[in-house]
Amino acid sequence: MRHSDLVTLRRQARRLARRVGRRGTSLLFVGLVSAVIAWSLVSPPRLGRPNLAHAQLAAIAPLRVWAVLWAITAGICLVQAFFRSDRVAFAAATALTLAWGLIYLAGALTGVNPAGWIGGAVWLGFGGWLTLISTWPETGPAPTEPHGEA
Incomplete structure (x- = not known):
């Protein structure tokens, strides 16, 4: 790849990052992770021993149902990453x-x-992280006072 191509690619990535913002970037990450989990549940690896987590999840609902839930969540996150209204994605x-x-x-x-x-x-830590990010405003006025002063 030529240097000029890399410069163009970086410029486009920065433009996309500004458009998507911190919340949207987080949703893109969560959407990709959710898609990978969905795929892993559709075609779980064949290990020599039983996967206790999969057995536990399958006792609640078939793994394909979990895969559909993760795929729906992935889709919602990947779509809402580009919109200001992203509550449904963060909630899901x-x-x-x-x-x-x-x-x-x-x-x-x-x-x-x-x-x-x-x-x-x-998973509880990841859910807590998502809860925290969902409270961040995407844009806001610059603070007028340093932190700690009121």
């Missing part, structure tokens, strides 16, 4: 990640998935 992504976190944590507590506390902590 937050609800699904928190639900997964609680399911994994419940599996650890009941002994169904002893290592589920790890996934539970990750």
Whole structure:
């Protein structure tokens, strides 16, 4: 790739980032992660041992149902990343990640998935991160006073 091509690519990426903003960029990330999870549930890898997390999730709903939920969430996030109104995307992504976190944590507590506390902590943390980002204003006036002074 030539240097001029890289410069053009960077310029276009900056323009897109300004258009999408912090919230939209976060939704693009969450949308891509959700799409990967959906795909992984449609075609789970064949391991030599059972996947306890998948077994736990399948006891609640078939993995294909979970895949559809993740795919819908991915679509909503990827579309709403380009709009000012993005509440539905943040709500869907937050609800699904928190639900997964609680399911994994419940599996650890009941002994169904002893290592589920790890996934539970990750998913609950991710849901908390989404909740935090959903409260950020995309644009706002510059602060008139330094932080800590009132």
